[in-house]
Amino acid sequence: MMKTKIAFILILFLSFALLFSGTGESFVYAEETDGGQTQQTSAEELIEEIDLSGLEEYFATLNDNQKSLFGTSLYDYLKKIVNGDFEFGYSSFFTYMLSTLGVSLAEILPMLISIIAVSVLISFIGGMKGSFASQSVDGIVNFAGIALVSAIVLLQVFSAIRDTSALVMTLKTQMEAVFPVLFTLMTALGASGSIAIYQPAVAVLAFSVTELVSAIALPMLIITIVFSVVGNLSSATKLGGMAKFFVSAAKWILYTSFFLFLAFLSVQGITAAVYDNISVRTAKFALSKYVPVIGGYLSEGFNVILAGTVLIKNAVGLTAVIIMFVSVVPVLFKVIAVSLSLKLAGALTEPFEGGKVCGLLGSVSSSVNLLVAVILGMVFLYFVFLILIIASGNLVL
């Protein structure tokens, strides 16, 4: 849980750093010089020609609440960023986050109330039985109560797992829409070294990592939750140890894969960025082999094209980051709300029931934390990837 908190804070910090960046020699806004009008015209001209249909198709699937953060169509939003008219709506973003949190809390409140009600009932009936009922009846009542609580908890938890699985597929769809556009722009810049490295890395991220999460991590989580519930349902079948094993195995697989991928990407990305900054500068001055001209009309002309391409690349990257956050926030809040509400329910029912229900809620809540780790891990990888691509080729200007 500590590690997921650190990852969450790191992502928030990097996001704000990215959104606040753009002072002085901004890599997003066009500079206001005498050639500014020409620069903007060139970038606008370029943006009209690039194929953003994949991204527009995805943008159309966002709900009204999410689209309202952008305010306009995708093309117009990109043009605003390129022209320097971009202003990130912090208040609307915070409003969106709060409304999403409200929806998540409203969804889990009935679960919380039901669990507390069932625990109170179990405790009440247990106190009432006195000499009227035998141990068997007591056992049946407890079993019925725990089975009911298990059913309520499982409904919410499986809903959270389903949403997480859908989010992983959503992020994969976003990657498939965004990366071809970014690679096109990087090719136009002459950043062939970066593309040679990023293209297989995208394949690994979009396929292997998402497959790892949906085919291994999430099924292991489901197994863990099932074992936790079954272990608490029956005293004859103790599966707590198995549940802990599967959760540990899932954590090790996820954290190791994420770390290895991130380490590989960071090292290769930095190397590629340095290589491409040299090769793009060389291409700018020499057009690969023809023109040994430094300065003058030619390099200024090239600067206009390259600057326009870099502006669009950064605008697309920034928009992709915002779209990613807008998609992730509802699911992340829901999963955190489910995890915390299970802990809260366990704390509130402890004085009444104090036994199996508490144990059940506590173990399921610990398992649900893995979902938070999965979401934050995927978001962090995708985010770092986008940052590396945004940073590639910027030093040529």
Add this chain to the structure above:
Amino acid sequence: MSAVTKWILGIFAAVIIGVVVDLLFSGSRMSKMIRCATATVTLVIIVMPLPSMIKSGFGAGETVFEYNPQTDDYFLSFVTDKKLKVLAGGVEEMLEKEGISGASVTIDAETDGDEINIVQVFINLSNSVIDENLQHINKNELATDKTVEYLGVDESRIVVYG
């Protein structure tokens, strides 16, 4: 119904049946045996799908290497055209500095990834004006020589007309 769902339902069914039987026979001499049997059956149900899962493996490897994000070739050719126009503009500026103003240059090129290979350079001198000091010089030859020097291409690739 997916395999995982069936498996989970199987586990739940075994546990619930075991609990009900345990409750029915609780306190009797058979209760310990019933608990042992329930635990064994549950464990068998849990372990049963593992051999087939290990055999089939996880098919993520094949799709990774098939994935090839397609770049927008139309946009790339548009950018290349713009770069060629800039290059042509550079040649026009160079010719102007060499005493031939008003020349119109067009460049045909092939692209190989991000590399541009010039195929032909067309220089239209019909509207050009040569500097007074260079009136005695053949402007076609001058334009060709300077362009060869500037672009580093073979003379055969340069077409001067007008």
